[in-house]
Amino acid sequence: MKEEIICAGFGGQGIMFLGKILALAGMKENKYVSWMPSYGAEVRGGTAHSMVVISDKEIASPIVSHPTTAIVMNQPSLDKFLPKTKAQGLVIVNTSLAKVNSPRKDLEVLEIPATEMAASLGNIKIANMIVLGVYLAKKKLLNLESALQSLKETLAEQFLELNISALKAGFNL
Amino acid sequence: MMREKILMCGNEAIGEGAIQANCQFYAGYPITPQNELTAYMARRMYEEGRVFIQSESEISAINMVFGASLAGARAMTSSSSPGISLKQEGISYLVGCELPAVIVNIMRGGPGLGNIAPSQADYFQAVKGGGHGDYKTIVLAPSSVEEAFNLTRLSFDLADHYRNPVIILGDGLLGQMMEPLPQILNSKLKIQNYPKDWALTGCLGRKPRIIRSLLLGEGELERHNQKLQEKFKSISEKEVRFERLYLEDAEFVLIAYGTVSRICKAVVNNLRGKNKKIGLIRPITLWPFPEKIIRETAEKIEGILVVEMSAGQMLEDVKLAVEGKCPVYFCGRMGGGIPTEEEIYEKLSQMLI
């Protein structure tokens, strides 16, 4: 098993954090993991992505050019990474901010209005946790419990409950 | 809470490696993409009761390291390409005065201000001396977060043992990427103690000591240079480190260092799955360069492909080592570009593999 994920979106959507939780959860399940950010001069705004590799074997390259899963949170990210996704790959799209218009038939595309769902839960910033939940439920590669534990170790107390509720909401979709 | 593993970026792993090597002094100036290292040292050095200084410039940082080192402490500074250029005079002084120090360069795109994307274009600067005068620094090139930790620990021993600066040469990818690091915070790794009977500590009970590289007496500087060259010769005989993969039956060999070697490893693994007889040599020390294994390999194979994030710098050392014994090809990206697996396959197919 070798899963190569690209998480992408606007800076500020919690893209890096989403990738880190995936890597942490993988580490908890004793898999080989790597996390690689795109890093730029801008701190907020702009586009950002992170590459996560989760594998049973030692990871040769942490650089993902053709993901097996793309989690895309806005239109530019969808336009950039859907075409690069491997055949039979998974694309999770935040349809609140992106519209799928691709001729490819060899992909599984999940359309989730993540930002709107997050808003209804009280904060648009937790759209990242909703798509994480969707990913865990769909791919069944990592346990929900590992992701929850990773959140508990990473987040400050006051943000924990909100993030967990979003993660579970996505997982139970 | 004790955790078995901890997810860390390369910059932080270098910092922890230094902490565990008993680094007593760190000075640095902010520059991307190595800022996590400075921030990590700010926190950890304070926790350990050691010295951290955010200096006013890279020049000042390397000279503070010079001072801490001559006072007998293990000392480190870090920066990225433009900042490392500023440190070159100081590094030359460290070599001239035979002072140990560790200098970390998390390379970014150049020349000039360039960009902050990963690069390997400071290879020449690192392995050929870099500053003024005839000298070498030991150059270690980690390719993973765990190796960044281990090589940083090693770098302090090498620096003390040879009384010479050691450079950790990484790139923005290594600095930024996160991978699990096993057990480090609980480890009680043995720290080697080197007697520093040359350090300036005040002349109580002994004759005063002088540390200097200014040698004006007749023939004095030439003799000093001969002594340094003897030391460099000894280092090049004893300290060569590299990783080899499938060299036993390889017909073609990739040569790459640092994070680029990871991409090459993926290519090699993939082609081996297709029964292609391909191998990999990954220099871990860029100076001293593993020229012997490259020369021996070149005699048995059909070709070498060097892959770098530069216009072809290590390529020159590979060619020097190969001595024309087999064709040497090159695949490189510049200015922050990262070679992709596809580009490497493409290049290999041109080599008729």
Place this chain on the structure above:
Amino acid sequence: MKITNKTSSTNQTSKALRKVFSLPASMRDVAMHYCSGCGHGIIHRLICEVIDELEIREKTIGVAPVGCAVLAYDYWNFDTTEASHGRPPAVATGIKRILPERIVFTYQGDGDLAAIGTAEIIHTANRGENITVIFVNNAVYGMTGGQMAPTTILGQKTETTPWGRDAQRDGFPLKISEMLALLSGVVYVERTAVNNAKNVLLTKKAIKKAFLNQIENKGFSLVEILSPCPTYWRMSPVEAVKWIETEMVKYYPLGVIKG
């Protein structure tokens, strides 16, 4: 005259033949390379006398500059290092932070401290590093052959200001001691001169205070010393000491600036 007796403070000779002058223990018994009439030799000696009197020779570490005093370690009989041009304050910072119980001082000329090393002196002072700085201002680059220094006064002729320093073309003489005195990290700044016996004694007093401050952990102290350079001022030694009094002190007034 060759001075052989190195003991200075404990003198056991008879009352009839009381020794009044000898080589400080902190000073090596060697001939100096400085030009006749140069102030460096006097200042070296004053530092060594102070170190002897404070009984800190065995715990002192000196940092020599690049400039005429680059060979200071040939004359000082205590641990000394070189530093690259302008960086003695950074080097001293590294030493002092590692060995806070030792006495660390830098010896710097005007080019070293006030031109190429401006950033280091300002930030070392601003951090309030507990070190002593001896700043020798002779208004010219001596070692390289008499070029304009940051402290060269207006109208002064040098190799690179052949018609005299002109403010419009060359900028103004830098009053770096006054600048440094503004910084919160600085406890003591005084400007003295070594142009006559009285000023030499005042200089020694200032140097002693700057070292005492360090011993008492008070923080950053600097003594600027106006010092003659007859060779590159193109004067006789006598004219040079007069020029300090008639010209230099007008722009660089003597006295305590801070502390």
